[in-house]
Amino acid sequence: MTETMNPSAWVVWGGFVLAFVFGVVANKTNFCTMGAISDVVNMEHWGRMRMWLLAMAVAMVGTQVLHVQGLIDLSKSIYVRPSLPWLSLLIGGGLFGIGMTIAGGCVNKNLVRVGGGSLRSLVVLVFVAISAYMTLKGLFGQWRASFLDPVTLDLSRWGLTGQTLPLIFAKVTGLADKVAVLASVSVLSLALLVFALKDKRFRSNTNQLVGGIVLGGLVVAAWYLTGHIGYGENPDTMEMVYFATNTRTLESFSFVAPTAFSLELLMLWTDKSLLISFGIASAIGVVLGSWVYAVSSRQFRWEGFASVDDLRTQLLGAVLMGFGGVTALGCTVGQGLSGVSTLAVGSFLVLASIMAGSVATMHYQNWRA
Numbered sequence: 001m002t003e004t005m006n007p008s009a010w011v012v013w014g015g016f017v018l019a020f021v022f023g024v025v026a027n028k029t030n031f032c033t034m035g036a037i038s039d040v041v042n043m044e045h046w047g048r049m050r051m052w053l054l055a056m057a058v059a060m061v062g063t064q065v066l067h068v069q070g071l072i073d074l075s076k077s078i079y080v081r082p083s084l085p086w087l088s089l090l091i092g093g094g095l096f097g098i099g100m101t102i103a104g105g106c107v108n109k110n111l112v113r114v115g116g117g118s119l120r121s122l123v124v125l126v127f128v129a130i131s132a133y134m135t136l137k138g139l140f141g142q143w144r145a146s147f148l149d150p151v152t153l154d155l156s157r158w159g160l161t162g163q164t165l166p167l168i169f170a171k172v173t174g175l176a177d178k179v180a181v182l183a184s185v186s187v188l189s190l191a192l193l194v195f196a197l198k199d200k201r202f203r204s205n206t207n208q209l210v211g212g213i214v215l216g217g218l219v220v221a222a223w224y225l226t227g228h229i230g231y232g233e234n235p236d237t238m239e240m241v242y243f244a245t246n247t248r249t250l251e252s253f254s255f256v257a258p259t260a261f262s263l264e265l266l267m268l269w270t271d272k273s274l275l276i277s278f279g280i281a282s283a284i285g286v287v288l289g290s291w292v293y294a295v296s297s298r299q300f301r302w303e304g305f306a307s308v309d310d311l312r313t314q315l316l317g318a319v320l321m322g323f324g325g326v327t328a329l330g331c332t333v334g335q336g337l338s339g340v341s342t343l344a345v346g347s348f349l350v351l352a353s354i355m356a357g358s359v360a361t362m363h364y365q366n367w368r369a
Helices: 006-029 035-045 047-068 084-102 107-115 118-136 139-148 165-173 176-197 200-204 207-230 256-265 278-296 308-327 334-341 345-368
Strands: 231-234 240-242
Touching: 006 084, 006 107, 006 207, 006 278, 035 084, 035 107, 035 200, 035 345, 047 200, 047 207, 084 139, 084 207, 084 308, 084 345, 107 118, 107 231, 107 278, 118 139, 118 256, 118 308, 118 345, 165 176, 165 334, 176 334, 207 231, 207 334, 240 256, 256 308, 334 345
Parallel strands: none
Antiparallel strands: 231 240
C-alpha cells in the first residue's frame, strides 16, 4: 500500500479523513467561533469559548512539539515569515469578523451546516468562494496587492528570521531557540488550559471537553501530514517539495482559500494542471463528516433563507468573509487554530481583529434591535 500510493495521494486522502472527523466533531459539539463569541456577548456563557481555547492550547502544544522534534519545519509556513503585513491582517481579520457575524457563522460553520442540509449555507459558501477567488486573482486582489499588502513590517531588519513569539523572545533574552519555544508555548498553553478548565460546568461537559481536545489534535495531525508525510523528493525535478498543498509548503486546516480553489477546480475541471489539494479535500471532508453525523443522529433537515432581507445580509457577510479571509491569510480555523499553533505574531493580530470585528457587530446589532 505504501509503495502504490504517492505522497500527494497520502496528503489528499489523509486530509479528507482528518477533516471528516473534524466535521463529525464540529457538528456533534456545535463548534462555532462566532457562536462562542455570541454566547459570551449576549448570554455571558463561556462553554463554547472554553472549547475553542482548549482546542487552541492542544494545537499549540502538539504543533510546537512536532517542530522542536524536527518532524516538521514551521519556518517554512506562510504564517511565520519575517515580513509582517500588519495592515492586511488587521483589516482582513476585522472584515472577516464582521462578515461571519452578519452571515451567522464562519466558513467552517457553513461547511458543517451544508452537511446538515442547509441550502442557505451552500449559497453563502458559493459567494465566499467567488469573493475569495477575486481576492486571490481578481479585482479584489488588485486592491489588496496595491493598497494593503505593501504596508509591511520587515522583521529581518532586526535580525529575526521569522515572526514567531519564541524567536522574538530568544532575540530579547538571548535564550536558545528551543528553550524559547518551550518557554513560550508553556506559558501560553498553560494560561489557556487554566482558563478553559477552571469552570466546573465545562469540565463536566464531556462533549465540549473531548471536542476541544480532538479538534486541537486534528490540527496537529494535519501539520504532520502535510509537513512530514507529504514532504519528499519530487521524482520529476529531484527537489524536496511539499506535495498536494496550494501554498506549496506545509499546511493545516483553513477553509476560505480552499473554497475558492474548489470552485476553480469545478469550473476548470478539464484543465489537467488543476488537482485536488489538501485544502480542497479538507473542505469536502468537513461537509461529508457533518452529513454522516446529521443523518445518523436524525438531525438532517433542509433549510433555506427566511426572507429576502436574510438573503441580502447573508450574501454581504459571505463577500466580506471571502475578502477578509484571504487578506488575513486565514479564518477562525486557519488563523484561530492553525496559525496560532505556530505562535506567529500575525496570527494573534488576526485573531484579535476577528474577535473585535465580531463583537463590535454584535453590539451594533443589539443597539439597532
